[in-house]
Amino acid sequence: MPRDAGLAAYEERYRVVYDAGARFWNEHQPHPLLIDRARRLPAGAAVVEFGCGEGFEARALAALGLRVTAIDLSPAVIAKARAETSASLDVSYLVGDVTDLEALLPQGGAFAMGVDVHCLHMMSDAQDRRAYLSEAKRLLRPGGLFYMQDMLSLDDVIPANDDEVRAVAEMRVFKAGHTGGGSTPRTIRTANGEKEVVLPLCPGCRAQSLAQYKSELETAGFTIGLAERGGSPDNGFAAIIIATAEGSRMKGE
Ligand SMILES: C[S@@+](CC[C@H](N)C(=O)[O-])C[C@H]1O[C@@H](n2cnc3c(N)ncnc32)[C@H](O)[C@@H]1O
16 A cells, blocks of 8 residues: 555544544553653653654653653644643644654754654554654654554564463454455444444554564664563553663764
8 A cells, every 4th residue: 555545544543533423542541661761851851752643641741741742643633632632731742754754853862752652563664664763763862762662563472361362362363354454343432322433444564573673773773771561452462662862863874
């Protein structure tokens, strides 16, 4: 599928969900590891979030006294995130493509922390992934932190109990039936009860093993601090990596 068609699928998904009367597509609590690391930043430190979706992490980080810039390519979800964010929180929401942020955020080294919650794995194209990680590195100050929480390849999930074994098996069946693009029925919660909708599926998605994510980040110039398996059957098995941007690097270097 052409790249633009793929990107349009996100916008359509969010629109279908909101038009059907749902308040959120993916209501969730930020991971405790993210909050723990963010708490250690100085008050007022600048944080950038990539692929922020409905803004759950952005709001939680701003509530800690951080200044947050949150980017997503879907105008519908950025409008939703803005509408859900109190004026007392310092969050600047931007519509943009994280693979090229030069025009939106020209100043390199401006952020103490970058956050990616399920953004990187949505990119199937190797060049997009490299361009995105290069932008993340450019925007962080030397020594800045990159918190990444992305979908783990099912082959690398180590189920902790029978529920997780079942969840992995179900996800395998789903994945086997959806190899990119198309649509899927979903039940969503609205103010008037549950509703069935049909959602376009995003065409590309490249979940990696923990080792593969680590290698991608190292290639992009990050130094890995913590790397572990996390998440849950409900919100997806995840690789969680906290890395450091050791040296500043300009775009194209
Ligand atoms: C799986 S959702 C996760 C959203 C949010 N972080 C969360 O956890 O609820 C992935 C998000 O990344 C956004 N996205 C995907 N590719 C992007 C790109 N190239 N630039 C900006 N946002 C992108 C999508 O629009 C979507 O909102």
